[in-house]
Amino acid sequence: MPTMRLSNYIDFEVDGRPYLFHGLTGTIIALDDVAADIVSFAKQNGERVGDSMIFEAEAYFGQTNGQKNHRQALQELVHLEILQYEGKSPEQGFTLTPPAPRHTERMPVKTLVMHLVNECNLRCTYCYAGDGEYGAPKKYLSREVAEQAVRFLMENSYEEKEVTLVLFGGEPFLNWEVLKHLVEYGSEQGRIWGKKVNYSLTTNGTLLSEEKVRFLEQYRVGVSVSMDGTKEAHDRHRLFAGGQGSYEKISRNVFQLIEGHRSAPVGSRVTVSKGFEKVEKSLVHLLAKGFYEVGFAPVTETDDRLALDEQDMRDLLEQFEDIADLYIDYAVNDRYLGFSNLTNLLKELHIGTNKAYGCGAGLGFFAVSPDGGLYLCHRFNEDERFKLGDIYEGVNRQRQRDLLDELHVDRKESCTTCALKHICSGGCYYEAMERQGDYRRPNAHYCDWMHEWITVGLVTYVRIMEKNPAFLDRIAGIGKEGCVSN
Numbered sequence: 001m002p003t004m005r006l007s008n009y010i011d012f013e014v015d016g017r018p019y020l021f022h023g024l025t026g027t028i029i030a031l032d033d034v035a036a037d038i039v040s041f042a043k044q045n046g047e048r049v050g051d052s053m054i055f056e057a058e059a060y061f062g063q064t065n066g067q068k069n070h071r072q073a074l075q076e077l078v079h080l081e082i083l084q085y086e087g088k089s090p091e092q093g094f095t096l097t098p099p100a101p102r103h104t105e106r107m108p109v110k111t112l113v114m115h116l117v118n119e120c121n122l123r124c125t126y127c128y129a130g131d132g133e134y135g136a137p138k139k140y141l142s143r144e145v146a147e148q149a150v151r152f153l154m155e156n157s158y159e160e161k162e163v164t165l166v167l168f169g170g171e172p173f174l175n176w177e178v179l180k181h182l183v184e185y186g187s188e189q190g191r192i193w194g195k196k197v198n199y200s201l202t203t204n205g206t207l208l209s210e211e212k213v214r215f216l217e218q219y220r221v222g223v224s225v226s227m228d229g230t231k232e233a234h235d236r237h238r239l240f241a242g243g244q245g246s247y248e249k250i251s252r253n254v255f256q257l258i259e260g261h262r263s264a265p266v267g268s269r270v271t272v273s274k275g276f277e278k279v280e281k282s283l284v285h286l287l288a289k290g291f292y293e294v295g296f297a298p299v300t301e302t303d304d305r306l307a308l309d310e311q312d313m314r315d316l317l318e319q320f321e322d323i324a325d326l327y328i329d330y331a332v333n334d335r336y337l338g339f340s341n342l343t344n345l346l347k348e349l350h351i352g353t354n355k356a357y358g359c360g361a362g363l364g365f366f367a368v369s370p371d372g373g374l375y376l377c378h379r380f381n382e383d384e385r386f387k388l389g390d391i392y393e394g395v396n397r398q399r400q401r402d403l404l405d406e407l408h409v410d411r412k413e414s415c416t417t418c419a420l421k422h423i424c425s426g427g428c429y430y431e432a433m434e435r436q437g438d439y440r441r442p443n444a445h446y447c448d449w450m451h452e453w454i455t456v457g458l459v460t461y462v463r464i465m466e467k468n469p470a471f472l473d474r475i476a477g478i479g480k481e482g483c484v485s486n
Contacts, residue, residue, distance in 0.1 A: 003086040006042040007052035008095070008419045012455050014462045021458050022082045023419035024095035026352035028458065029080070034073040037064075038083075051417045054086070097422065098356045100408040104397045109156040110364035112149055113166040113378045114182060116141045116175040118370060122204050122246055125237045126273050126301045139370035140175050145391070146182040149368050152391040153186075154193045163190075164198045167221070168367075168378055173207035183219050202226070202269075204238070206246055208253035213260040220263040225254060225291070227268050229282030237273060251289070258290035265292040267340065272316065273299040273306045279319040280326075283339060293338030296320075300434055313449050320453065324460045332467040336475070343475055345457040346464070350476040354422045356409050358429060362388065362400060376403065379430035386439075412442045424450055 010021045018031040020039060031039065038060065046055035057074065064070045077083040081095050101107060119138045120127070150165070157163045165186050172179055183199055190197035200222040216223060227250060228234040235245030258266055268291040270282055279296060286294045298308050298316070308316065323339050330337040357363065361377035368374060369382050372391045380386035388403070389396040409415050409425040418424075426432070427443030427450075435445045443450075464471055 002057060002088075003054060004042075004057045005052050005054055005084045005086055006039065006046065006082065007084060007417050008421065009039075009051075009082060010419045010451065010455055010458065011039060011043075012458055014459055019458070019462060020082060021419065021454075022080060024097075024354075024422055025081055026349070026354065026422065027080055027082070028349070028462065029082070032073070034069055035077060038070070038074060038077065049417075050414075051419060097410060098354065100356070100405045100410075101401065104395075104400050104404070106158060107400075108158045108160045108364055109153060109366060109395070110160055110162075111164040111166065111360065111366070112153050113168050113365070113367040114141060114146070114149060114172075115139075115168055115170070115367065115369050115378065115381055116172040116179055116182075117170045118382070119174060120170040120204070121174065121206060121240065122171070123239050123241050124271075125239070126271060126299045126303075126306045141178050141182075141368075141370045143178055143181050145368075145370065145372045146178055147185055148372060149391045150182070150186045150189050152394070154189050154195065156394065157195065160195070162196045162198060164200065166378075167199065167201040169202075171204055171207065172201060173203060173212065176207075176212070180215060183215075183221070187219065198222075200224070204246065205250040205253050205257070206240075208257055210256065210260070213257050216257075217261045217263050222264040223257065223261065223266045225250070225257070225266070225268050226271070227254070227286060228270050229277045230285050233277035233282060236275075237271070254289055254291075266290070267292050267338070268294045270294060270296045271299050272296050272308065273301070274304075274308060274312060276308075276312070276316070279316065280323055283323065287338055291338065293340040293343065295340040295344075300431060302434055317449060317452055317456070321456050324456050328460055328463050331464045331471045334468060334471060342457065342460065345454070346461055346472060347476045348423055349457060349461050350472045351478075355425050356422075357404070357407060358409075358425045358427050361429065362403050362407070366395075376429070379428075406440050411440065414444065414447075415442050418447075420450055420454060423454065 008022055008024045010023065012019050012021070018036045020029045020031055021027070029035070041060050041063070042053045042055045045059065046053035061070065074083060078085070117138070117140045153163055153165070165182065167179055167182070186197045199219055201216070202224045203226070205225040205227070226238070228238060231245070231247040234247040238246050240246055268286045270286070283294050298313070299306050301307055320341065324342055327337045327339055327342050359365070359377070365377065366374045366388065367376070367378040367381045368391060373382070373387055374389045374391065374395060375381050375383065376386040376388060388399050405411070407429060409421055412426045415421050415426050427446060429439040431443050432441045433439040435443065461472070
């Protein structure tokens with residue numbers, strides 16, 4: 001009997017019942033006694049190589065006297081590619097990762113992140129853009145560049161029927177007249193080209209007004225407002241240039257926004273830094289303001305006064321786990337708790353994500369600088385190392401191919417046998433550059449944390465699936481029309 005490999009897996013329990021998640025296939029299996037015995041034998045008697053356990057099948061069958069049901073269970077695990085014969089390719093090919101594109105000439109552009117201005121009226125202490133000043137002369141997107149960007153998107157989206165314009169900054173409302181023109185012109189061109197244009201906007205919320213809310217409502221612009229929880233938590237870091245806290249002004253504007261804008265979701269994003277407020281407190285506080293959902297993201301900043309250390313990350317995970325229990329209670333009663341970190345993970349588990357890249361950057365997604373340059377993403381805006389052309393001459397396809405080849409998950413050695421390969425795919429390129437010193441490396445500082453967070457998601461998924469599977473269909477967009485409510 002040949003050597004076998006148990007690989008790319010996470011084992012977990014729900015109410016004492018053993019399960020196995022095979023990340024490359026997206027398969028979640030409730031293990032019967034025999035299958036659980038095989039996995040246990042591999043873990044106890046095998047040799048760990050990366051994320052795999054290598055063991056001799058002959059030794060296992062010697063222990064079980066080669067019983068037929070054990071052989072059948074083993075073959076079922078082989079069929080699902082959870083177990084593999086060493087040196088033999090899997091039969092089904094489920095685990096194949098989409099390759100790096102060999103030809104990008106007709107690769108459609110689907111999303112442009114429009115930098116309306118590289119300036120902000122706040123001076124958030126942890127801003128990745130130099131405290132809101134971006135380390136460069138102030139630049140505003142002009143009407144002419146905005147129109148050219150829209151034409152570029154229409155022409156280079158090819159047969160795509162839906163495209164997206166992300167209204168971004170700095171603070172995009174600092175360039176309000178061009179923002180309006182961009183959306184109006186984009187909608188006009190969408191009708192001419194027969195394409196639906198979706199809009200989303202990220203704002204600090206300080207410059208909202210009745211006029212702007214009416215405009216956002218009219219054009220169904222999805223809005224994300226940056227808020228960090230209660231007044232005390234928010235005003236620690238999100239300050240005006242004069243040092244005043246911004247919470248009170250944003251709160252008044254958010255009330256107006258949520259009351260007047262019903263045509264698209266309005267969410268909030270919390271930046272989590274050292275000494276962060278209890279996550280559930282922030283979540284409850286922001287949902288009470290009327291936000292549809294709230295997402296939490298650890299600060300990118302490497303300064304020890306702001307960055308989360310190992311214990312901080314441990315505390316964050318434990319608090320996420322507590323919220324997951326609450327999320328389950330809501331879900332089984334067909335209610336939605338707007339904790340987007342968990343919602344997004346459950347969607348990926350339900351659909352069965354198989355991706356080769358940490359995000360869409362450089363694939364169908366580009367950032368547009370105020371002068372019309374195309375960059376890998378908004379975090380790399382105006383960094384010439386990550387420029388991939390411009391909206392006048394188009395995408396530099398050779399540079400695009402080179403970058404996509406460098407960034408492919410199979411180029412990241414530690415990711416090749418990881419159970420999260422098709423979900424995480426190595427993570428954010430900007431984070432890797434900040435924390436690992438190389439944008440091509442995986443986010444090693446998050447690896448263990450991500451494994452544990454995915455396990456929380458798997459337990460949550462199984463518990464909801466057992467009691468209200470239709471909820472998972474709906475949040476993944478594959479069930480009946482309509483969405484669950486708070």
